Amino acid sequence: MSETFDKKALIVGGGVAGIQAALDIADGGYQVILVERTPSIGGHMVQLSEVFPTLDCPQCILTPKMVMCGQHPNIDIKAYCEVESVTGEVGNFTVRIRHKATYVDWDACTGCGQCEQKCPTKAPSEFNRELAFGPRKAIYSPFAQAVPNKRVIDADHCLKLTKDKCGICAKVCPTQAIRYDQKDWIEEIKVGAIIVATGYELYKKENLTEYASDPDVIDGLEFERILCPSGPTAGVIKRPSDGKEPLDVVFVQCAGSRDPDKHLPYCSRVCCMYCCKMAMLYKHAVPDGQAYIFYIDVRTDGKMYEEFYQRGVEEDRIVYLRGKVSKIFREGDKIIVFGMDTLTGKRVEVAADLVVLAMAMIPNPAGEKVKKILNLETDTFGFITEAHAKLHPVETGIDGVFVAGTAQAPKDIPETVAQAGGAASKVLSLFSGVEKGGKAALKEMAG
Amino acid sequence: MKPRIGVFVCHCGLNIAATVEVSEVVKAIEHYPGVAHAQDYIYMCSDPGQELVRKAIREKKLTGLVMSNCSPSLHERTFRNLAASEGLNPYLVEVANIREYCSWPHQGDKETATKKALTIIKATIERVKRNQALVPLIVPLQKRVLVLGGGVAGMQTALDIANGGYPVTILEKEAYLGGRVRQLERTFLTMESAPDLANEMIDRTLKQPNIEVLTTSRIENLSGYVGNFEVQIRQQLPWVDPARCNGCEACVAACPAEVPSTFDRGLTTRKAVDWTPGERHGDRRIFLDHAACLRVTRQENCTACREACAEGAIDYPEDRLIDRTYGAIVVATGHDLYRKSALTEYAEDPDVLDALQFERLLSEDGPTGGKVLRPSDGKEPKEVVFVQCAGSRDPDKHFPYCSKVCCMYTCKEARRYREKVPDGQAYIFYIDIRSTGKGYEEFVKESVEKERLLYLKGKVSKIARKGDKLLVLGGDTITGLQVEVEADLVVLAMATVPNPGAKELARLLNINTDPYGFIQEAHPKLAPVETLTAGIYLAGTSQAPKDIPHAIYQAGGAASKILSLFSRKELVHEPLVARVDQEICAGCGYCRDNCAFQAVDVDPIRKKAMVNEALCEGCGACATACPSGAIQVKNLDSKQVFDMISIVTQDYSMQP
Amino acid sequence: MKIRLSRDRVRGEFVKRVEMISGQDLLQCYQCGKCSAGCPAAFEMDILPSHVIRLAQMGQGEELAKANSYWICLSCQTCTVRCPRGVDIAKIMEALRLVTLRQKNRNKVEATALPMELLVELPQIAIVSNLRKMSG
């Protein structure tokens, strides 16, 4: 180990895990650089309607934390950035960060949004899972409470950048912040420890070929956006094909999970709870509606989760059907679901208006590069392997590199927050230990 | 002095300006009584915006600010810091929230929104007029941590904090560290030796110079608050001096008190003076269990062991009381299993075991040396039935919650049984198989296929003795048929419950428990390791049933909160706390009874309420309870509240 | 009806034979019911495919001997290709047919008993495949 020790942490990924770890370390008095690939921190959690088992809205509980990150003197958010390379070792990592061209000078941008309002070009919104309901503009901020509150130009859709036409945003910007000629640029930083919190994605619906590819067969995150009061339908439940209010909604759990033969053998852990939650929220929004949930085992094993599930059944009259769905197809206005209730031993057919597939959680493909750069060991599915499943669940095989959240395995928000705190404590111990006891303390920790 | 208040109206881009006519608002407020300056700007929080505010404070000699913009949770601190830098007391700055409370909910209705914004601003002006200049409270911070419980969660928290350079004390009520994990044979998934895993951690804990371990100790008394908890610890001094004891066991032979071994879950007995349990335990020694000794249980003056000891290693000193100050406390008091006898439909029988008893049967350092033999007659059981959800998921008679770990440990125990008894058959009754962790689903699949475990979906209705066998009446809800097994041994996965004493401890610490006695976290999503009492954190199964990895990173989470806390020189407490007008207070104590933070007390001699400002969170519960209005929250007293209400009732022509 | 379980049952001759003929591990099935959900002939079965496997897991040969399910089975493989655990259910159905057919005089359909008008009407492909499935 060289003589210097950079008591600064790099966190890759600005979801709830990255945010929590950043705040814990920054509150501990150390500098944090939080790198986020998209224009805003917040991750998947800000896309959700409400979260189980408390039914809090993420706008209420996460956005204040996002703002705290944005304002914290010890946190430097680098949004719309990606890690390009990492060299060195614990205490002395050199990290090259790519600032992707935003075509907007963020120092000048005040986030006033006039450009976005005047931009004539629409494009599918990643934040709204590209649902037909909620397009964004070519110059945009992903959602209202974005942190940082800055705009980005989507080079693939911007008329100026694709066809050298338009240029309206530059004309209306009060601070002349638009830079059509901006290029990516690389920044080099030094850090002493790294937390990888690159999160998850959902397995693609298209992989389940026995289920129809249909606008009214959607995945869990798409339905979250439809349920979300601040979402593209303003919380009014509509189905994508024709905007009608769906009255029979079928939820299909284990879509791709627990399927070692063709898809993924593991359990995705959160689907049981979020299907129950979505069915509840749906019922609250559409009191005449009926929700059906096909499951294999109801895995509601967290604190107050079992009670939550019982409430869904008793108060919101969710019909649970024990069995996998074999086939889904359109028949006129309806989506026909061939299922089974293994408990009565009867086959069940539902003529639904909307089908929600609880697709398996997979590691976020956008995190692949970081894992490769850091040479992190992963399991066969790409989840980061922890140093020891029991005793060292936040450490990786590389000294000074830690993991938090769903980059390690599917998990829910409380467990993610706890794990992020666990990772932060390792970084704090490391930095504080070095500060107080010199490098001898490091050895001890390694033991 | 006449107030000279500055009003600043932010456009927030279009967030406010698209709905509220900001220029009209400024025009209307300029001449409002007490206003010396009014101005709007596109982004008041931006650097140029802040510069405008600074300039106005200086040039107009402002005595208070009303920042009309977004929620105070976003920028209150920004503008208060700004005021302080210009020499204006920060508590003379208030936010009029015209975004979340006004422009956002009234989008598309300019008239309503503009009127309402004006009302909000006027009301805030009235409040600021009566605001006082306040100074934050500085509270000293004792950077030392008390961890209650020496299981894996407690040890992990202690290690993380100690590695960060701060001293930690672990209090453990038993004579040894390691908690429940030490009673297990293997851990699921990795199938590692559980005692080895615990011992490895115990070694690290004992070697860490910043950690002090006090076994056979408990917390006796507590007062104070975050940064300064005054703790009294009761430590039972060992009655056997390990330095003198040569392990001859003469005392063991002489001891007349024989009790069931708690470590072996009653499958064996031990003398009051005996070896610490577990042969593989690092610090195995002769130890006298006060709770079993006749000197304690029967108040007899028994000295049999002391007389038997040739080395003079035994004596009966009094408990030691230790007074200490700690900056933070971590509750990691762990769990127990629900008692089998509560399930009266299942026979009370030596061959009906709970899961921890079965772990002891599997363990090499257990009563059978690791051979699976049934307690009644020592025969090897060939048909073993495992019953999950024994007491869990039973809201009607037992516990509504899921105990989380039983699915996995039952699978592991059945697998271990089959590895030890290859010609045996294991049946597992379950309702849902909850194998949700990383690799868990795969572990169950592999165990079922490799060890031919037969899972039966259904609860067991009755367990009865039938001659040499145990009759288990169950169901298989998948075929819809009744199932009957004549078993040699039955293992009940009893519900996970908090360790006895958790409730009393919670009362002592003034923290909440849930209806089942688990410690209540501050917020299940975003503050899962905090309690509602500042400075008290939690880790492990004291909060809820959980598995080892979850307990470990929760422990890390608690440690990180404490490391953050300790990174400060001292604690700064908001001065927005309750204040008692001593001349009005009648000492009735309603305020004390309504305080959730134990911040108010009534002086018994003066009969006046007193506020401990370090504990007060400024919630105002006391103020609403006070019959005379003697207790008020600073800068939000009832006069200010009524002034604000008056504005609203005037503007909307409502009867107050 | 009640099932009495013991080692001789769940690891008995019947289970062994079905697993041997089919080459499938019965305990791979975790009873999700997807096979039953998609079976095109299930409407005529007295015991659905997933229940057939469940009874087989528990060694209930006598119960299964009474079932019509595997005689109704079309060997269409829909169950097999959709099974998340990769159980070839069609092979288990075949094994259950063979357990009966291999006993003397237990053919489900006798070639000689088919009426002439049927033989005239039906294509060979139907007759041959039917006899392959329904006789030993």
Add this chain to the structure above:
Amino acid sequence: MKIPYYPGCTLKTKAKDLEDSAIAAAKVLGVEMEELPQWNCCGTVYSLSTDDLIHQIGPIRNLIRAKEQGSDRLVTLCSMCYNTLKRANEFFLADEEKRDRINRYMDEEMDYAGDVTVVHLLEILRDEIGMDKVKAAVKKPLTGLKVSPYYGCMLLRPASIGIDDMERPTVMEDLLRALGAEVIDDPYKTECCGAYQTVNRKDVVVTCVHSILTSAQGNGAEVVALSCPLCDFNLDNRQKDIQQAYAGFHTMPVLYFTQLMAIAFDLDESVCRFELSSQDPRPLLKSKGLIA
């Protein structure tokens, strides 16, 4: 292109319409299907037991016949034959020990190494001829004819055997589009027709086929296209029984995809042998101006 062709039992009698139209239509595209000089029954269904080697011998012997013709490929028309032959070959390749035993058993034949590829005519059309070439050969496009393709089971399952995606196949759709037809997609196109139950559980077949045909009709189909003689019998001949079981059921013609090719290529109507159909397709085809 010359390729050895295995007809199987039914193509010589009740499914002569399939054979004749296929051979004639393939010829237009330059594919000469040459019937194996000597062949035996494939067994019609692939044996699903692990301990029935005898049932693999029939299909394997046919593969050896192809080998004897100097070919490493064998084309089939019947879906059942395709499935049985291809699976037998797969089995033979996978298990060396059993391969050796089968070779020893067949004392007259040459040793077989599992090196004949069994293909279906649809695969040749898609992978070797190409749909553009098919389209170029069309003289009388099937314009306005609403055709619902029906795959059944044996062309698609299991996955290693299937000629296309087992849940969402498109090969027949692409072909029919090339022929100018209007393709009707139907979710029942991969559902089983009831297969061999037609012998002694006609009722099962009636229920299965009723679902399939009413679904296709509901989506607007006028005719169903398929490739298997057993499916054809069940979908075509069993309509009489469906009419008895379900009042209000409307019959519809069922054709082999090869018949539709022959029509579109404007071949002599005799190769289509429409007289073998139970539900006469000629009135429909006439109404669309596709036959005289």
